[in-house]
Amino acid sequence: MLRQTEGSAAVAETVALCRPEVVCAYPISPQTHIVEGLADLVRAGTLEPCEYMMVESEFAAMSVCIGASAAGARAYTATASQGLLYMAEALYNASGLGLPIVMTVANRAIGAPINIWNDHSDAMSQRDSGWLQLYAETNQEAVDLHVQAFRIAEQLSLPVMVCMDGFVLTHAYERIDLPTRSQVDSFLPPFEPRQVLDPADPMTIGAMVGPEAFAEVKYLAHAKQMQALDVIPAVAEEFESAFGRPSGGLIRGYRADDAETVVVALGSVLGTIEDTIDAMREEGVSIGALAIKSFRPFPLEEVRTALAGAKRVVVLEKALAVGVGGIVAANVRMALSGLQMHGYTVIAGLGGRAITGPSLRRLFAEAVADRLEPLSFLDMDWGRVEAELERMADSGRSGPHAENMLREIGIVAGGSH
């Protein structure tokens, strides 16, 4: 059913079609519209039976999901940014216990300085938490990935994050083909938990494990993620035949097969990247893109195969591993182990800075000419950085960076004078 609607509203409606039995809500921008939408659907009786739990923190939200899932209910929540970090301990617990919770992450920066806009720092910080991480390029894909996520999670008994760019996707109105109830019902069978808290068959969940078996238990989590490398594309294929459109999977190449230069990225920025590639292709530049759809598990083989023929790889990522550089880039390099090619890491779009077509055009031209540094920062204002570094060198009490920077720019709290 085609609709012109907001990304969050579409996700809320789709999640409701997946019949979650427990939904936890704690407000944090930019995911709030999703759980608000679900509240309306529960109140209106459209989604039932469902317990809508308004909890006191993200830590509680994930903890309620843990209890609900362990009791055999399909559980869902959504968060972003600080909220994802606040539930970090529970994230590891949910995956360690093998509970198939599905969560939307409306990707947003991490403070300090506090910033509500989009980048991937939040989800990237939890890349080793044992959750699967699927990244949506469009709102259509965000919708589709939620339907697939419940299937994948419950088949593997592992939790799944569906990552969609905050504001860029969550707050964007566009045409979306929403699935119907009968489509989802036939695609997504009722939840059959692998373990359940049931007085008829009492079981202890969450026991202590010592050195004698800890590594093996942890390895099983890894083994299940390796199984996900088969499950994710299989579910995507089934989804395509049932819904008539491609969505999800592990990776997706764009004009990459014969490309000398391949740009690797995740999420909504791929739209701008592909437009730029089209323009450069018109000029005869051999350039393409590789979208990583599943960041966890990371499809090492698929990425290697997709990039093996390239001369250079540019990894454009919306997160910064302070003290080293790229996160996605490090994973891509692992995939390319032993292959000789130029590799560039570009940090872009931090804290919601727009990644524009002209900037990408300049960046890719530099890359094609092999004039890029191994690690670079798109549209960085080096003048301001240098000024602040100087101020620090001059005075032991140079003050807070964020405030100094804004004073210099003449912008207060994100709004111009």
Next chain:
Amino acid sequence: MTEPTETEAGKRDQRVRFYQVGSHVVGNRLLDPEQRTVQARMDRSNTLTSGHRACRGCGEALGARYVLDAAMRASEGKLVAANATGCLEVFSTPFPESSWQLPWIHSLFGNAPAVASGVAAALRAKGRDDIRVVGQGGDGGTVDIGFGCLSGMFERNDDVLYVCYDNEAYMNTGVQRSGATPPAARTANTKPIGEHPGNVFGQGKDMPRIAMAHGIPYVATATVAEPHDLERKVEAAMSLRGARYIHVFVPCPLGWGAEPRDTIKLARLVKETGLFPVFEASDGEVTGVSRIRRRTPVEEYLRPQRRYAHLFGEHPRPDIVERLQAIADRNIREYGLLGDGSEEEAGW
């Protein structure tokens, strides 16, 4: 089971005044079978069964067994427990061994109330209101790290009975101070060093009162010295829906430097001194108190515990003992712990 002699019909409703020597606790053998504790029954569920690795004289192990067996009886065996990290969790589940004979989940230190809420929500969504949910933890998991989740559970009035087994410090990590550690008590990080030995005299963190302030249907305190009282409170809590809270005082021989054989004695003395008021409350109002049977100076409770040894040693601190006595006296006034006919109202 051999029937005791006092079982003729007319004695069913008698006021029992037979107490065990010294303990003032009603002996089960003297009671009509129907009035005996759940613990004294052949059909008790042994929810926390034998073989676990608690220390000798562990008050928490006793408390958990009393509470859960009573809750199992009240729910006809349809009970799920969510447990916070802590001694109770560690000594009961060194896998593949588990002492739990009910469905039991341990998630984290600070989230047991929220996990319990999640279980309750799932059961409600599935129409399984016949299965009841208990959350439980020690004082650290309850009044400190789990405080936020517990308050949220109270505020939403989720259908969970949460039980705090209070042994007044972080015992599992080696006896560090918690928000429930009493003033002057020695712990690993409040040693008797300097002018103010032991834990500070702070404002306190009175969890039962905080629970009451949420206006939840039922709040009670109890000690492991009086299983009749504790079991009755569990039964009362289980007869209600919504968020319920029971705070059980459980001595810790290891952490307190007390003799394992004194666990029950100390739990009895803490009530008899007035240091730990035993009461129950409905919808935020106190509805009953267990009166003190024989008022006892706090010194009698403090002396057997090495965590208070610095108050009585070579350099005694009667000034500090006096301040602790003042706390007990204030409790006695505030809750009306002394009164006529106290035994009758003790509500064993």
